[in-house]
Amino acid sequence: MLNVTAATLMQHLLFLFFLVVAPTWDLYATPKLKRNPTSENKIRYYKAICIPLWIAGALALIAVGFGPLFSISPSPGEISWLLLHAWVRYLVEAMITIFFIISVALPIGVIIWKKLTHRPHKYSSAALKSLSCATYTFFPGR
DSSP, X not given: OOOOOHHHHHHHHHHHIIIIIHHHHHHHHHHHHHHSOOHHHHHHHHHHHHHHHHHHHHHHHHXXXXXXXXXXXXXXXXXXXXXXXXXXXXXXXXXXXXXXXIIIIHHHHHHHHHHHHOOOHHHHHHHHHHHHHHHHHHOTTO
8 A cells, every 4th residue: 555645645636626627617717707707707706716726725835834935945956065055045045035026026016106106187287277267367457
């Protein structure tokens, strides 16, 4: 009999889910949503997708554990010779963090900043138009 641990079984079931179940579900649900793209249907579709994906993510985290999520460990045959010194490992982690900030956090910050500082031009032109009319009322002789 094979010695299959619960974590290995969970990983195989997740692989099967992402290989067979998710594409089949998408093949059925996406055309249905495209035929009737109302807000209620979009929200229902979003909930129907998010719940299984969050469950799959939690199961993957349970199967693998938290350790690999927050650490960089060299694999045999990779650049283990480079990561012998602690400062090199910290440098690599800092570069990954900087890449994340530049590629994810910075664009989100720019979008939020643009949304908060955006002022429609139609209000300023209307205000200037009313001021130009007021100028003529104060100087009727011109």
